[in-house]
Each structure stands twice: as C-alpha cells, then as structure tokens.
C-alpha cells in the first residue's frame with residue numbers, strides 16, 4: 059500500500075513544494091548530482107573571488123541571517139474551529155482515521171530523524187550547515203510538539219511514519235519547508251548571488267560599449283596643466299561633460315566655460331543652473347562626478363582627479379563614469395599612478411588609451427630648515443594641519459603676533475572657503491597667511507609661496523573603512539606640497555617645509571617614495587540591486603540587505619574593490635523605524651552627509667519622518683528647526699553649530715532634487731543658505747575671538763573631539779542636538795562682523811549681474827569695489843520677505859484670511875503662525891542691518907530698500 063503522503067505527492071496539489079520534494083526525495087535514493095552549492099561562476103576563467111572573504115563568509119552569513127521565528131500553530135477558542143487551520147487538522151485527522159499523534163511516538167520519530175547522517179547530508183546540500191540545521195531542528199521539533207494543529211500534509215506523513223507505513227526520511231521536505239521559512243535566503247541563494255555578481259561591470263553599460271571611445275589620460279603632478287589641456291578640448295567641442303570631484307571645481311568649470319563663450323550648465327547633487335535664462339539645457343555641462351549623466355551622448359567628456367577611483371567611499375562614482383559615459387573622446391586627468399589601472403580597465407571595455415604625461419610647470423623646493431617658530435612666518439605662507447584643534451592653535455599664535463590669517467577647513471561652506479581664499483590671494487589685502495587643513499588640496503586656486511606642514515599625522519580611512527592615524531601618504535603629501543607656487547601667480551616657485559625640525563627628514567622621505575600604484579577601482583551596489591535583494595528577503599532591514607549584498611557579492615578583486623558602505627548603513631539604521639518605501643529609504647540613506655555631525659543626523663531623521671507622514675517639508679517648518687533667522691556666532695560652539703545648519707540646508711536641497719513635491723521650498727532655502735555662508739564667513743574672520751569667548755578653552759577642544767569621533771544612534775544624536783541648541787543662545791552683534799557680512803553679501807548673491815566672476819578666487823579678479831557703499835543686504839531682505847509671504851500663502855491655503863492693509867507680521871502672530879521669538883530675531887537682524895546701512899551709505903535713501911517700514915515695526919513692538 060502506498061503511504062498517504064506519496065498519494066498526495068502524486069496528486070501534486072499542495073503548495074508548490076511538490077516538485078522540490080520529489081527532487082529532494084531522489085537524493086534519498088542516492089542518485090546525487092551537484093546542484094546549487096557550487097556557483098557556476100566559480101568556473102569563470104578570468105575572475106577570482108577574494109579568498110579572505112570566502113573564508114569569513116560562512117561565519118558572517120550566520121550572523122546576518124537571523125532566524126525568523128516560526129510559531130507553533132495553536133487553536134485558542136471554539137471560533138477557531140471554523141478557521142482553515144483547524145479544518146486542516148480535521149482533514150489530517152480524518153485522513154488518518156481520526157487519530158491524534160501520540161506525543162512520545164512523535165518525539166521518537168523526530169529525534170530519529172535528527173540523528174541520521176543522510177538527513178544532515180541532505181540538509182547541507184540545501185545550504186543548511188550544522189548550525190543552521192540545529193537551529194532549524196530545534197524550531198521544527200518545537201513546532202511539531204507544541205502545535206495543537208499541524209498542517210495536513212505533515213500530520214499525514216508523521217502519522218504514516220508512526221504507524222510504520224512511512225520512512226523517517228519522508229519528513230525531510232517538511233523540515234526543509236520549515237527551515238526555509240526560518241531562513242528565507244536558503245530558497246534564493248542562487249538568485250542573490252547572481253544579483254550581487256559584480257564581476258563584469260563594463261557590461262552594465264551597453265550603450266557606452268556600442269561607442270568606440272578614445273581615452274586620453276593626462277597624467278602628471280599638481281600644477282602641471284593637465285586639467286587646462288583637457289578643458290581646452292572640452293570647451294572646443296560641440297558638446298561635453300566635465301565630471302569633477304567637488305562642487306567648487308564643477309562650478310569653477312561652469313564659470314570658466316561660460317566666460318570663454320561656450321554655454322555650460324551646472325549640475326551638482328544640490329543644484330541645477332542653466333546658462334540659458336529660459337532653462338533650455340546647454341550642450342555642455344559641468345557636474346560633480348556622482349551626478350554624471352550616462353544616458354546623454356557627448357563629443358567630449360573630462361573626468362577629473364581620476365585617481366579618486368581608489369577612494370574607499372566615493373571611488374564607485376569615478377568607476378561608473380569611466381565605464382559608462384557615452385562620449386567619443388574621454389579625457390582623464392590625474393596622477394600617473396593610475397595609468398596601469400586605466401589600461402587594464404579599458405581592456406574590459408575595448409577602448410583605446412593614449413597617455414600624455416606632464417611635468418610641473420613651476421619649481422618646487424623642499425627647504426633645508428624647518429620653520430620651528432611662528433616668528434619665522436612670511437607672506438605667502440600656508441600652514442597645513444589635520445585637525446581643527448591645530449587650526450585654532452596656529453591661528454591664535456599667529457594673531458598674537460599681529461598677523462591676519464585666512465582659515466580654511468573641510469566643514470566650511472564653499473562660499474566661505476572661496477572668500478577666505480580670495481582674501482589670501484588678493485595682493486592688496488593685509489591677510490597674507492593661511493591656515494588650512496588638507497581641504498586646500500583640491501578645488502581652490504591659491505597663491506601660496508610656501509607650504510608648512512604643521513603635522514604629518516593624518517586620520518586615514520583604510521579600505522575596510524576603519525579610521526587610523528597614520529603619516530600622510532606620499533600621494534597626499536605631494537598633492538598638498540604641490541599647492542605651493544602657481545603658474546602665472548605672484549609666487550610661481552613654491553617652497554615646502556615642516557614646522558617641527560624632527561618632521562623635516564620624514565617629510566623628505568615620504569615625498570621621495572615612489573607613489574603607490576593604484577591597483578583597484580571602487581564599485582558599489584545600485585538601488586536596483588538592493589531592491590531585488592529586498593524582494594527576496596522582505597523581512598530584512600536595509601542595512602542588513604546591504605551587508606548581505608556585500609558579503610555575497612563577487613568581484614574581480616585584481617582590479618575592483620567594494621566601496622565602504624558603512625555611511626549608507628549608518629543612515630539606513632537611523633531611519634530604520636521610519637515607515638518608508640524601499641526606494642525612498644535607499645535614496646535617503648545615500649544622502650551625502652557627514653555622520654560626525656549630530657545635528658545634521660537629527661535633521662536627517664526629521665526630514666525622513668516628514669516624508670513618511672506625507673507632509674511637505676516647508677520653509678516654515680525648517681525655519682523653526684534651525685532657529686532661523688540666524689545669529690552672528692559668538693563662540694566657537696556657535697560657529698560649529700552654524701556649519702552643521704549649513705549642511706542641513708544642503709541636505710534639504712539634495713532631497714529637493716529627489717523628492718521635489720515633499721521638499722518644495724528650495725529657492726527659499728538656497729536664499730538663507732547664501733545668507734548663512736556669509737554669517738559663517740564673518741565668524742571665521744573672527745575665529746580667534748570666538749575661541750577666546752568660548753566659556754572655557756576646553757569647550758572648543760570638546761567640539762573638535764566630539765565632531766571627529768561620534769557614531770551615535772539617532773536618539774543620542776537628537777539629545778545632543780538639543781544640548782547644542784541650548785548652548786547656542788548668545789547674541790551680541792558687533793559692527794565689524796556685520797560690515798563684513800554686508801560687504802560680502804553682494805559678492806555671493808548669485809542673482810546679481812556679474813555672476814561670472816564670483817566663483818574663482820584669483821589675484822587677477824578684482825576686489826569688489828568699495829565694499830562699504832554696497833547697498834543693504836538685499837539677499838537677506840529678499841529672504842525675509844519670501845519667508846513671510848510663504849507663511850502667508852501656506853496659511854491662506856489652510857483657510858486663513860489676511861487684511862492687506864494691516865501689517866503682515868502682526869496678522870501672522872495673531873493667527874499663531876509666527877512666534878514672537880522669531881519676530882524678535884527678525885527685528886534684531888533687520889535693525890542691525892539697518893544701522894549699518896545708515897552708517898555705510900549716507901547717500902542712499904535707505905528707507906526705500908527697507909521692506910518692513912519702521913512705523914509698522916514700532917506699532918508691532920507696542
């Protein structure tokens with residue numbers, strides 16, 4: 059007599075497992091043949107998988123694939139007798155002659171099943187190693203014993219085995235079904251491996267492969283003219299794309315190209331600018347490399363700083379651009395250490411490579427003596443260090459000796475960096491010394507005579523994304539040193555030294571080393587790949603999907619590496635509990651924010667929450683979050699906080715280009731961002747005073763330390779941001795600061811007539827004329843107005859009515875739409891600007907430029 063379960067198999071009418079069960083049962087008759095556990099890719103002739111990774115892979119997979127709890131089926135009350143599960147039980151019992159399964163017999167059968175070697179082998183073939191097998195067994199046993207009602211098929215099989223008409227191995231398909239429920243990856247491992255197969259990235263871009271591309275690699279040190287030559291080809295072409303590493307560089311090319319008479323647009327993560335006033339796209343575009351458009355065909359493409367392909371975080375963007383750009387001619391600019399890698403990569407794409415090598419245009423002398431004391435500084439000196447604490451210390455020492463100092467470090471907004479550079483470059487400005495981090499290594503034209511390495515120890519990120527303190531690499535030292543001396547500047551010949559005597563031999567040793575050849579280019583998962591993973595593993599968090607992807611991914615590690623995904627995971631974790639569709643979650647998690655900035659992370663979470671509630675993130679909402687209108691920084695803590703606020707605005711803009719409806723107020727945000735840039739600049743101008751004003755010097759140190767080490771959860775981040783706010787309440791404006799804001803306002807206002815001269819700090823660019831007579835801060839007023847009008851419009855859409863003849867501010871307050879605190883701040887800011895305006899421009903009719911008239915304000919204050 060055929061057992062009941064075999065009859066069921068024949069009828070093939072249950073849950074899609076029939077085929078699998080049948081095929082698995084074949085194994086039990088020892089007709090074994092290799093299937094899934096060996097990936098077909100293992101036989102790929104030219105690729106290999108990182109052996110270290112495979113060694114650790116199993117352990118890590120175990121950690122990542124946390125079992126999903128499969129609960130026993132328990133009927134609780136009589137109502138359940140009508141449920142399908144209960145009717146299953148009835149059917150099970152009915153088909154087995156009304157027998158319930160006897161507990162001890164059941165335990166015996168299951169224990170017997172567990173002890174059999176052939177079962178363990180079968181399980182291993184299905185991806186269940188010993189640990190997974192044990193986990194699955196424990197859960198399966200519990201399921202069988204504790205369920206008051208078993209699935210009908212399992213009930214029948216167990217009943218057959220207990221009664222002697224079935225074999226204990228017959229349990230295997232049901233056990234496997236249970237195991238797959240616990241570990242969903244078991245049923246889709248092959249699919250997951252295929253999705254995460256990154257071994258042939260050249261083939262991801264069939265359109266680019268359809269074009270015969272010519273690669274021209276301009277290789278050479280800094281200041282050798284390589285970008286200049288590449289840009290000549292770009293500007294003289296019919297259409298072109300420039301892909302740069304920084305917004306500053308993209309916007310410099312944007313301005314230069316337009317100034318040279320070739321219409322060019324600008325595309326960065328946070329900004330789109332069209333050369334055409336109507337917004338018609340130009341044939342040329344300058345963009346940041348992540349924004350490179352791979353669907354447009356260009357005549358000429360330029361990819362700048364191509365050695366950045368090895369960057370642990372952003373390298374993938376250069377790889378993507380290099381492999382995917384559709385252009386007949388692609389100019390690469392970068393270090394000669396990348397030549398071999400480019401040649402190897404272009405074998406995979408079938409493109410021709412021509413290498414043009416360049417030499418430095420000006421001399422660079424390594425001095426025999428270290429500086430040793432700040433008394434030995436001279437005009438054109440630039441101190442380079444790698445921490446904010448050092449920046450503060452050096453600046454204090456120099457100012458104590460009566461020097462004016464320009465300061466540049468990474469977290470300053472681009473406008474502030476440009477203005478600091480411009481001050482330093484300007485031969486008529488009294489500021490002749492610069493103190494900077496290696497943020498000056500790229501993107502700024504500086505007239506530096508001598509680079510002084512204040513320190514040679516730099517926090518570095520290794521390929522695993524771990525931070526370690528190490529001496530600067532040869533490539534970094536050369537890049538920084540190379541900033542001294544500039545073609546056609548006041549200081550054509552550069553000098554390099556160290557501050558400390560002991561560091562000088564080390565520096566010379568570092569720069570004399572051969573620059574390490576760049577062997578591998580970065581890759582990373584795409585949104586589509588992660589989406590496919592999520593389809594197969596719907597219960598996993600985004601962060602663990604990324605982990606699993608990285609672990610399963612296969613790539614040719616002789617020329618590629620997987621970029622560090624920690625930052626994406628960090629952001630994914632912050633918003634894990636915010637309900638979002640996967641695509642939006644992934645987009646949010648890719649936001650380019652600095653995770654060391656707690657306030658920015660907090661805002662990131664708040665933006666995500668707004669999005670998930672389908673509430674547009676309006677300017678009104680944002681203004682409250684960031685305490686706009688801004689106050690002039692009074693202490694170094696204030697300055698650090700404002701830098702973070704700047705990044706929050708950047709994040710808003712970035713999101714506004716991805717979710718336009720949900721972040722609708724980008725123009726207003728851009729307006730206050732420009733304003734904030736100037737306020738920060740004013741703070742930097744007075745940085746030494748800000749340091750002194752910090753209640754204790756230690757505060758300043760704390761800032762630097764906290765901002766360089768924090769890795770907090772969103773909640774901790776939120777708590778810290780509250781503290782930061784409360785320490786940030788001081789407001790004491792001072793006239794010189796305001797004057798500098800007002801002076802600078804005009805230069806940064808992108809809507810003013812002479813836009814083409816604003817971005818490139820150069821000693822050839824004239825100093826803005828008569829700063830003191832520049833009209834009142836139009837930009838600030840525009841923003842204040844837009845803000846009030848935006849409030850009004852929003853209120854109107856919600857049914858509020860306004861009386862046109864009465865003061866708008868009064869009405870907004872009366873309706874509870876604007877707080878008195880905000881108004882006080884607005885008042886204060888306007889009054890300051892007003893006073894200053896009167897002082898600096900007696901000739902002008904100041905009242906005309908004021909948008910809020912004084913009578914109204916007085917009325918309001920009453």
Ligand SMILES: Nc1ncnc2c1ncn2[C@@H]1O[C@H](COP(=O)(O)OP(=O)(O)OP(=O)(O)O)[C@@H](O)[C@H]1O
Nearest residue numbers: 278279280281282283284285286287391419503545
């Ligand atoms: N042939 C040239 N005629 C006029 N100016 C030039 C020429 N070559 C280079 N320059 C100028 O010299 C400066 C340095 O050149 P460029 O930026 O091209 O160097 P680079 O090798 O790309 O350096 P980096 O790697 O620092 O960008 C630029 O201001 C550039 O405009």
